[in-house]
Amino acid sequence: MAGPSNPKSLADRTRLVLGGRKPADQFGFVNTPIYRGSTVLYPTYDELKARRQPYVYGTRGTPTTRALEEAWADISGAAGAVLVPSGLAAIVVALQACLKAGDHMLVTDSVYRPTREYSNTILKRFGVETTYYDPVIGAGIADLMRPNTKVVFTEAPGSQSFEMQDIPAIAEVAHARDAIVVMDNTWATPLYFPPHERGVDIAIEAGTKYLGGHSDLLMGMVTANERCWKMLRDTYDLMAIVPGPEDCFLALRGLRTMKLRLDEAGRQGRAMADWLAARPEVKTVLHPAMPHHPGHDIWKRDFKGASGLFSVILHPVSEQQLAAFLDGLELFGMGYSWGGYESLVVPFDCSPYRSVTTWNPGGTALRFQIGLEDVADLQADLAAGFERMKASV
Numbered sequence: 001m002a003g004p005s006n007p008k009s010l011a012d013r014t015r016l017v018l019g020g021r022k023p024a025d026q027f028g029f030v031n032t033p034i035y036r037g038s039t040v041l042y043p044t045y046d047e048l049k050a051r052r053q054p055y056v057y058g059t060r061g062t063p064t065t066r067a068l069e070e071a072w073a074d075i076s077g078a079a080g081a082v083l084v085p086s087g088l089a090a091i092v093v094a095l096q097a098c099l100k101a102g103d104h105m106l107v108t109d110s111v112y113r114p115t116r117e118y119s120n121t122i123l124k125r126f127g128v129e130t131t132y133y134d135p136v137i138g139a140g141i142a143d144l145m146r147p148n149t150k151v152v153f154t155e156a157p158g159s160q161s162f163e164m165q166d167i168p169a170i171a172e173v174a175h176a177r178d179a180i181v182v183m184d185n186t187w188a189t190p191l192y193f194p195p196h197e198r199g200v201d202i203a204i205e206a207g208t209k210y211l212g213g214h215s216d217l218l219m220g221m222v223t224a225n226e227r228c229w230k231m232l233r234d235t236y237d238l239m240a241i242v243p244g245p246e247d248c249f250l251a252l253r254g255l256r257t258m259k260l261r262l263d264e265a266g267r268q269g270r271a272m273a274d275w276l277a278a279r280p281e282v283k284t285v286l287h288p289a290m291p292h293h294p295g296h297d298i299w300k301r302d303f304k305g306a307s308g309l310f311s312v313i314l315h316p317v318s319e320q321q322l323a324a325f326l327d328g329l330e331l332f333g334m335g336y337s338w339g340g341y342e343s344l345v346v347p348f349d350c351s352p353y354r355s356v357t358t359w360n361p362g363g364t365a366l367r368f369q370i371g372l373e374d375v376a377d378l379q380a381d382l383a384a385g386f387e388r389m390k391a392s393v
């Protein structure tokens, strides 16, 4: 196999199959093996002094980690990528790379809750001030920018409440003030939202979700454009928050089928969202690909697809009715995380932690992660749940 003469012209599916693989370097075996190791030996004193060789120490990369870094940077359209042991660690490393004492950061009010907690506690302790903004603010973010605003932290859609954000408009304002746009792009992945093409400087993804895809892996990736790559890599090398080699191997395995799984989760998710929207128990469905969603036009303009995660607002039900619905489900598990092959549901309430917007959906909120089971089976499971809900009044 000679390898592609023009790799940039290849479609995402092909790039995911080829990315980071070098069979000729490993006796023809298709997959990059698991390299375990801290120490790397240098052949001569000269080489040791110059640190010229491709691998110098375990925390600075192995063939396994580099394969994943290269493939992820390629699919993200990034100048480079670093790997960390969880999505939350990716957020921490990205922000540590950008911020110093005395800086100000703008964060979307719809942000993944641990990002908020990290900002309000650890970053605050280190002298960084955070202001939250309405996720639908768009170019209006200009009014919140201060001379010391260094980072605008975006996430679209919100992973519970599903507000969309006008990332290009926010990026234009931020860049005019020399601020860095960071985005949690876990919901869409670079396959459905190419972050750096849309103005994002640093993107984080929880590989725990669709990259791993099998609920057996924790992983985070941070990518940067040319402007921020050196700063990110230098910070990462000093922090040495590195994932284990087995996890990188599993992530590389997940990478090969990621587009197929994501496309299928998106199709199944949409079928379930449409079915739920037609149920009498459902007040509304929060899914950006549905035309009634307030952020639908932005989704259509900027995104190439929708993953299998969305929320539903039920007409108000009692705690007892909610328990009757959830506890008897046979196929839907109740648990956090998402992006795996199995379907999940969790109730949620954003109201206790919103600071500049109000979460008052007028009913009981449930988040659904739709996996790869048969849709008719999933619908039957939920239909039986709605019957139990009715019967438990």
Ligand SMILES: Cc1ncc(COP(=O)(O)O)c(C=O)c1O
Binding pocket: 085, 086, 087, 088, 089, 112, 159, 184, 186, 187, 206, 207, 208, 218, 219, 220, 337, 338
């Ligand atoms: C939107 C979003 N970002 C980041 C994370 C963090 O990922 P991890 O669980 O790997 O720390 C999650 C996890 O649920 C998430 O939903």
